[in-house]
Amino acid sequence: MTSTSFWQATAGCPSAPAPRVNDVDCLIVGGGIAGASAAYALAQAKPDWKLAVVDRRRIAGGATGRNAGFLLAGTADHYAVAVARYGRETARAVFATTVASHHHIRTFLAHRPDVECDYIPCGSLTLAGTQEEAEVLAHSAELLREDGFDVDFVPHDPLRRGFCAAIRNRHDAGVHPVKLVHALLAASGAAIVENWPVATLESTPAGVVVQGERGQLRARRVLLTPNGEAANLHAYFADKVFPKRGQIFVTAPYPSRLLSEVVYANDGYEYFRQLPDGRFLFGGGRRAFAATETGTDETPTADVQNFLERFRDRHFPELIDLPITHRWAGTMGFTPDGLPLLGTLPGQPEIAFSIACHGHGMGFSLEVGRLAAELVITGKPPALFDVARLERNPASRPAAHV
Numbered sequence: 001m002t003s004t005s006f007w008q009a010t011a012g013c014p015s016a017p018a019p020r021v022n023d024v025d026c027l028i029v030g031g032g033i034a035g036a037s038a039a040y041a042l043a044q045a046k047p048d049w050k051l052a053v054v055d056r057r058r059i060a061g062g063a064t065g066r067n068a069g070f071l072l073a074g075t076a077d078h079y080a081v082a083v084a085r086y087g088r089e090t091a092r093a094v095f096a097t098t099v100a101s102h103h104h105i106r107t108f109l110a111h112r113p114d115v116e117c118d119y120i121p122c123g124s125l126t127l128a129g130t131q132e133e134a135e136v137l138a139h140s141a142e143l144l145r146e147d148g149f150d151v152d153f154v155p156h157d158p159l160r161r162g163f164c165a166a167i168r169n170r171h172d173a174g175v176h177p178v179k180l181v182h183a184l185l186a187a188s189g190a191a192i193v194e195n196w197p198v199a200t201l202e203s204t205p206a207g208v209v210v211q212g213e214r215g216q217l218r219a220r221r222v223l224l225t226p227n228g229e230a231a232n233l234h235a236y237f238a239d240k241v242f243p244k245r246g247q248i249f250v251t252a253p254y255p256s257r258l259l260s261e262v263v264y265a266n267d268g269y270e271y272f273r274q275l276p277d278g279r280f281l282f283g284g285g286r287r288a289f290a291a292t293e294t295g296t297d298e299t300p301t302a303d304v305q306n307f308l309e310r311f312r313d314r315h316f317p318e319l320i321d322l323p324i325t326h327r328w329a330g331t332m333g334f335t336p337d338g339l340p341l342l343g344t345l346p347g348q349p350e351i352a353f354s355i356a357c358h359g360h361g362m363g364f365s366l367e368v369g370r371l372a373a374e375l376v377i378t379g380k381p382p383a384l385f386d387v388a389r390l391e392r393n394p395a396s397r398p399a400a401h402v
């Protein structure tokens with residue numbers, strides 16, 4: 001089962017007739033932000049390559065079309081938690097990846113003033129729901145500043161809505177994720193093939209034969225970006241990528257602006273923003289429903305949606321009577337250690353993958369896309385996200401949240 005998000009309903013990008021695609025230099029399986037970012041980076045690095053992107057449904061039909069559109073630096077863990085989990089150097093490198101990604105997005109948009117993707121450089125607030133979390137935020141801000149990242153700790157709730165403290169990151173932003181993906185794909189020049197589910201991949205002397213129920217495609221190289229559905233596409237991912245769900249609702253426009261920033265709260269388990277037209281978006285609820293918020297079903301559930309409505313009522317009582325116009329669910333790919341996976345399939349160096357940016361694929365987007373393009377070209381995964389780490393340390397702690 002599925003649902004339609006506000007972004008998918010408002011992208012205004014009609015389906016184009018499928019072009020004839022065969023014998024491309026690189027075929028990207030998955031038309032979300034990971035596939036679009038890699039296509040864009042490949043087009044920059046290899047302008048003479050023929051590229052194609054194939055998706056089993058419409059472009060941005062997966063998590064990319066179903067997220068909150070936050071461009072946040074960092075990952076789900078507060079920085080102090082990430083430092084304790086990965087070590088200072090790795091935590092810093094991961095954070096720097098997201099900062100670089102956002103820089104690439106700003107550059108991309110600066111060179112294309114015609115692109116409309118509702119990019120708003122509004123900054124973010126990360127709010128602590130408890131005093132204990134406030135202490136973690138204070139420590140995180142200190143570590144971030146020591147590591148050269150520009151954030152501020154606010155020792156009270158800047159919104160005055162029942163939280164304890166905040167980190168303000170002036171460099172974060174909000175975006176319309178589906179419009180951004182279409183803009184990246186258009187800039188890449190890749191041929192787009194929608195509604196084309198890939199079933200099998202076979203390496204042959206003449207290239208990779210990609211088989212689907214709608215026919216066969218052939219490519220010199222393939223990049224897989226199927227995110228939470230990775231294990232359905234290839235058994236290699238069965239013990240590496242786990243589908244977890246997230247849910248959101250969006251209201252009708254509120255007549256005045258109550259909120260500028262994109263806001264992440266309660267260890268990142270809840271998040272909200274006010275969209276350019278005044279609508280409110282609330283998402284999260286996974287911590288309370290961790291046992292059921294798994295799998296690839298994209299149907300929103302009453303339990304989680306009611307939880308989100310109670311969260312809204314507690315912190316924004318003036319919105320209680322505002323109609324809810326869109327409700328949806330989406331699937332994220334999680335890995336055992338909470339970091340994305342890049343690599344090639346065993347014995348098939350011509351089939352690369354870039355998967356599982358957890359709840360931060362928009363934040364990771366263009367820099368991870370650049371790394372994925374490098375992987376396709378050189379066959380070498382970036383050390384930071386190399387899948388080989390799971391073989392070295394299979395008992396990595398399971399990832400907990402978005």
Ligand SMILES: Cc1cc2nc3c(=O)[nH]c(=O)nc-3n(C[C@H](O)[C@H](O)[C@H](O)COP(=O)(O)OP(=O)(O)OC[C@H]3O[C@@H](n4cnc5c(N)ncnc54)[C@H](O)[C@@H]3O)c2cc1C
Nearest residue numbers: 032033034056062063064067070198246330360361362363
């Ligand atoms: C509710 C929710 C809120 C979120 N909020 C944010 C946020 O605000 N900011 C942020 O940075 N991140 C957020 N995320 C996470 C973010 O959406 C993901 O990390 C990101 O979209 C992943 O992009 P992707 O391209 O890897 O995957 P997807 O967008 O899921 O794309 C994978 C694509 O592969 C296709 N596919 C799969 N199997 C096949 C096959 N066999 N053949 C052909 N095609 C196939 C799918 O149809 C899909 O389109 C959120 C996620 C959710 C669910």
